[in-house]
Structures are given as structure tokens and as C-alpha cells.
Amino acid sequence: MRVLALDDIDIQGIKVLKEAGLEVEARGKMAEEELKNVLPAFDALIVRSATKVTASALAGAKRLRIIGRAGVGIDNIDVEAATEKGILVVNAPEGNTIAAAEHTLALMLALARNIPQASALLKQGIWEKKKFVGVELRHKTLGILGLGKIGSEVARRARAFDMRLLAYDPYVAPEQAERLGVALLPLEEVLKQADFLTLHLPLTRDTYHLLDREKLSLLKPTARLLNVARGGIVDEEALYEALTSGRLAGAALDVFEEEPLTESPLFKLDNVIVTPHLGASTAEAQVAVAVEVAQDVVRCLKGEPVLNAVNIPVVRGQAMETLRPYLKLVERLGSFLSQLMEGPILEAELSTSGELAQHELSPLTNAFLKGLLRPLLGEAVNYVNAPVVARKRGIRIRENKTQEMGYYTTLITATVKGRREGHTVAGAVNQRGEPRLVGLNGYSLDAELEGHMLVVPHIDKPRIIGPVGLAIGDYGINIAGMQVGRREAGGEAVMILRIDSEVPREVLGAIRQVDGVLDVRYLRL
Numbered sequence: 001m002r003v004l005a006l007d008d009i010d011i012q013g014i015k016v017l018k019e020a021g022l023e024v025e026a027r028g029k030m031a032e033e034e035l036k037n038v039l040p041a042f043d044a045l046i047v048r049s050a051t052k053v054t055a056s057a058l059a060g061a062k063r064l065r066i067i068g069r070a071g072v073g074i075d076n077i078d079v080e081a082a083t084e085k086g087i088l089v090v091n092a093p094e095g096n097t098i099a100a101a102e103h104t105l106a107l108m109l110a111l112a113r114n115i116p117q118a119s120a121l122l123k124q125g126i127w128e129k130k131k132f133v134g135v136e137l138r139h140k141t142l143g144i145l146g147l148g149k150i151g152s153e154v155a156r157r158a159r160a161f162d163m164r165l166l167a168y169d170p171y172v173a174p175e176q177a178e179r180l181g182v183a184l185l186p187l188e189e190v191l192k193q194a195d196f197l198t199l200h201l202p203l204t205r206d207t208y209h210l211l212d213r214e215k216l217s218l219l220k221p222t223a224r225l226l227n228v229a230r231g232g233i234v235d236e237e238a239l240y241e242a243l244t245s246g247r248l249a250g251a252a253l254d255v256f257e258e259e260p261l262t263e264s265p266l267f268k269l270d271n272v273i274v275t276p277h278l279g280a281s282t283a284e285a286q287v288a289v290a291v292e293v294a295q296d297v298v299r300c301l302k303g304e305p306v307l308n309a310v311n312i313p314v315v316r317g318q319a320m321e322t323l324r325p326y327l328k329l330v331e332r333l334g335s336f337l338s339q340l341m342e343g344p345i346l347e348a349e350l351s352t353s354g355e356l357a358q359h360e361l362s363p364l365t366n367a368f369l370k371g372l373l374r375p376l377l378g379e380a381v382n383y384v385n386a387p388v389v390a391r392k393r394g395i396r397i398r399e400n401k402t403q404e405m406g407y408y409t410t411l412i413t414a415t416v417k418g419r420r421e422g423h424t425v426a427g428a429v430n431q432r433g434e435p436r437l438v439g440l441n442g443y444s445l446d447a448e449l450e451g452h453m454l455v456v457p458h459i460d461k462p463r464i465i466g467p468v469g470l471a472i473g474d475y476g477i478n479i480a481g482m483q484v485g486r487r488e489a490g491g492e493a494v495m496i497l498r499i500d501s502e503v504p505r506e507v508l509g510a511i512r513q514v515d516g517v518l519d520v521r522y523l524r525l
């Protein structure tokens with residue numbers, strides 16, 4: 001299998017890939033057109049922030065199974081397009097946290113004390129002290145937008161400088177902020193109170209130009225802005241205006257809306273210091289992110305679960321071990337239902353009751369939908385794109401869970417509905433970790449979910465099981481197991497047969513002829 005590793009990812013990452021037996025082509029930044037041309041020959045792609053992985057670049061990438069981002073921000077990858085194509089996207093969420101946090105602190109001190117400007121003058125032979133009187137960090141208010149991994153590490157370090165800490169992050173629990181000694185406030189409040197404002201948000205549709213003219217005008221004229229997150233979060237034109245009109249004291253920028261950027265009106269300002277997206281550029285961070293992402297690429301190409309997926313629900317450690325047999329179960333239930341249904345599926349519902357319900361269950365939905373869609377769409381649908389594909393086909397998806405326990409410690413019920421018919425199956429995992437079918441349309445059963453199966457709805461009466469068995473046996477086909485479910489004697493019932501080999505059409509016809517048989521469906525799991 002072949003991996004295209006771009007943007008000069010660290011050699012240690014390349015080593016991990018090669019040691020796993022993968023063929024690696026390592027290059028620097030690649031332009032969209034070239035990427036589009038070469039990508040069809042690769043199973044995996046690794047990038048940093050320089051190469052743009054667009055929908056067009058991915059269009060012909062039929063072999064591609066995974067895109068790895070050796071870093072955090074995934075705004076240079078069209079994740080939606082990748083998901084739709086069933087391509088997994090992973091990043092390295094932790095490897096460069098400290099590097100980015102330390103760079104932020106370095107910029108904050110450099111900005112407060114005019115270090116780059118003073119250094120540049122002295123190197124020109126100018127001993128200038130008066131112009132470079134700075135400010136102290138002590139007792140100043142640091143406003144943090146985005147109190148995630150980097151924002152938190154910045155907060156920890158800023159405390160050592162005796163700064164007062166405020167943050168805006170609607171997704172962080174107040175207790176977590178409290179533990180860091182940070183007060184959570186609304187955005188406008190943080191902007192109004194900050195002496196230093198630092199950004200640690202991802203660039204998304206929500207955060208694009210979050211700091212526009214209006215928001216920048218809320219900052220104190222003595223405030224200084226730090227951006228080690230993403231260029232697009234700040235409107236650079238509005239920032240330029242604020243810095244040149246005395247409405248903002250200074251800015252330190254590591255990132256820009258367009259990169260690389262070598263010319264900008266901002267670069268001409270004395271109160272602006274800049275670095276060329278160096279936040280993650282430490283020897284330590286580059287090894288860490290390259291190795292982190294390479295390991296996930298290896299896992300994915302070996303068919304193992306990855307640790308840092310961005311476009312599928314991630315389950316780690318023990319929770320994954322608990323979930324694993326149920327992933328198999330729901331995929332089989334999905335496949336079973338899909339083959340049982342006639343006509344298009346309009347609704348799909350997955351309900352979990354019992355012990356398992358205490359876990360994050362969205363991975364089950366992905367696996368269930370994959371099972372449901374595979375018989376219809378084959379390899380085009382996988383664990384990554386199953387929910388997107390299902391929604392695109394107009395299937396309404398519902399998930400329910402309750403920790404209430406019945407006869408089974410965990411019972412999973414799946415229902416699909418179409419225009420004319422609907423079916424419900426129930427499944428459980430036995431003590432050996434095997435998936436079992438324990439209910440079908442209200443009948444209780446206990447059947448294996450494996451191999452070739454026949455589902456035969458019939459009327460509960462004598463002389464029906466024998467003739468069905470004969471119809472199959474007459475063709476030299478062996479029955480491996482059989483289960484009958486009925487609600488009441490003499491009513492409708494269902495027979496589930498496990499067969500050792502493929503079942504030809506004539507056999508299905510012969511079964512249909514048996515008096516009392518209502519229908520017959522042949523399924524392959």
C-alpha cells in the first residue's frame with residue numbers, strides 16, 4: 001500500500017510508515033492540480049497546513065482510505081468531501097499543544113517588550129531605549145478565546161506571570177475553567193476587559209472573521225492581540241485600521257488568511273510583530289505529530305480502529321472493547337433488515353437498552369447504517385460515509401437509548417420502514433461475544449446471525465417444518481440450524497434457517513409451494 005506524505009512531515013513519521021511495510025513517497029507542499037493527478041495512485045495521504053486537500057483534488061482518489069493531518073487544524077482539508085467519499089480524516093490533536101502555547105507566550109512577551117523591533121534596530125547599529133518602553137504582564141487581564149488544549153496551556157503559563165484570566169468558550173464546562181483559574185464570560189465582556197487577547201479557536205464557518213470591525217472596536221485602545229490560531233478568524237483589513245487609528249495598541253500574528261504571505265500592509269506597522277506560522281514548529285512537536293498521525297494511518301490501512309478520527313465518532317480504550325461485539329451485531333442486523341425489506345427504506349431506527357446505553361453510541365449507528373446500505377450499494381458505502389449516504393438517500397435516522405434492563409443485559413432493537421412494509425429485529429451478544437438474533441417482528445428467537453439464512457413466515461400448524469426441510473434437503477443442501485418463533489398456537493409464525501451453502505431460486509420456489517408458507521426470503525450475512 002502507498003502513502004503520499006506531503007508538507008515535509010518529520011522523518012520519524014515516515015519511519016513508522018515504512019516499518020509497517022508501507023511504500024512512502026515524501027514530498028513538500030503540493031499544488032491542487034498535481035495532487036489531483038497523483039492521488040489516485042495512493043491509499044493514504046498525510047499533510048500539514050500548506051497543501052490544500054480540496055474536493056476537486058479528491059475527486060478521482062478511488063483508492064484513498066485515509067487523510068492524516070500532522071497537526072491540529074483541519075481547515076485546509078475538505079472534510080465534508082472526504083466523508084462523502086468514505087475517506088477517513090485523522091489529525092494529531094495533542095502533539096503540538098505545548099509548542100503552540102509556548103509560542104503564544106513568546107509572542108506575548110515579545111510584543112509587550114518590543115523585542116523584535118529593538119533587536120532589528122540594534123543589529124543595524126542603533127542603540128534605542130526610549131522608543132521601546134514596554135508594559136508588564138503582571139496584573140494585566142488576559143482574554144482567551146477558545147479554552148481548549150492550547151488555550152488551557154496558555155492559561156496555566158499566564159498564571160505564572162500573575163495575569164488575571166478570562167475566557168470565552170461556550171463548549172467548556174465552568175468547573176473546568178474554574179480549575180484553571182479562568183473566569184468564563186460572554187465574548188463581548190472578554191473583549192472589553194482584555195489587556196491581551198489571545199485566540200485559540202479552530203477556523204470554522206462560525207469563527208470566520210469572528211473578530212470583525214465591530215468586535216475589534218470593543219477592545220481597549222491599550223489592548224494587544226495575539227493570533228496563533230488561524231488567520232481567517234480576524235478580519236485583517238479591520239485589524240489594520242484599528243492598529244493605525246490608535247484603537248488597538250499592538251498585534252502579534254503567527255497566522256494569516258492567505259498563506260504563505262510575504263507582503264502585507266500589516267508587516268509595515270511598528271506595533272505588529274509576525275512569525276510565518278511557527279506555532280507548531282518545534283523539533284519535539286514535529287516528531288510527535290508526525291508519529292501520531294503515521295500510527296493512525298498504519299492502523300487504518302491494517303483495518304484497525306484509529307485513535308484520532310475527525311469525521312467518525314471515536315471510541316477509545318476499554319469503551320471500544322465493550323462496543324466491538326455490538327458493532328458487529330448492529331452491522332449484521334442492518335444487513336439482515338436491508339435484505340428483508342422490499343422497496344426503498346425511508347426510516348431507520350436503532351434503540352439500545354441496558355448496560356451499553358451508558359456509552360457513546362454513535363459508532364453503533366454508523367455500523368448499523370453501513371450494514372443496512374452495503375447490500376444495496378456494495379463497497380461504495382463504509383463506516384465513514386454511511387450516515388451521509390443514508391441521509392442523501394432520504395433515510396430518516398433515529399437513535400434511542402435507555403439504561404433500563406430487561407431479560408438481556410443489553411438489547412438492541414432496529415427498525416426499518418418503507419412505504420409499504422416495515423420490519424423490526426432485536427439482537428443481543430452472547431457470553432462468547434457472538435451476535436444473536438433474538439427477535440423478529442415481535443417473535444422471540446435465538447438464532448445465529450451468520451452465513452446463509454432463510455426467513456420463512458408461515459402459519460403455525462403441523463406438517464410444515466418437515467416439508468420445508470425436505471424442500472431444502474431434496475436439493476442436497478444442508479440445514480445447519482433452525483429456529484421457530486410464534487406468538488400464539490395456530491397463528492402466524494416465522495422460521496429462521498441457517499443453511500450451509502447458497503440457496504438456488506428453485507429451492508425458494510419449492511418452499512413457497514409448501515402449504516401454510518406465507519413467504520420466503522434468502523439472506524446472506
Ligand SMILES: NC(=O)C1=CN([C@@H]2O[C@H](COP(=O)(O)OP(=O)(O)OC[C@H]3O[C@@H](n4cnc5c(N)ncnc54)[C@H](O)[C@@H]3O)[C@@H](O)[C@H]2O)C=CC1
Nearest residue numbers: 072073100146147148149150171200201202228229279280
Ligand atoms: N499556529 C499554529 O501553528 C497552530 C495553530 N493551531 C490552531 O489552534 C486551534 C486550537 O487548537 P487546540 O487548542 O489544540 O484545539 P481544541 O479543539 O483543543 O480547542 C479549541 C477550542 O475552541 C472552542 N471553540 C470552537 N468553536 C468555538 C466558537 N465558535 N466560539 C468559541 N469557542 C469555540 C472549542 O470549544 C475548544 O475548546 C486549532 O484549531 C488550530 O487552528 C493549533 C496548533 C498549532
Ligand SMILES: O=C(O)C(=O)COP(=O)(O)O
Nearest residue numbers: 048049050071072073280
Ligand atoms: O496544527 C496546526 O493546526 C497548525 O497550525 C500547525 O501547522 P503546520 O503543521 O505547522 O503547518
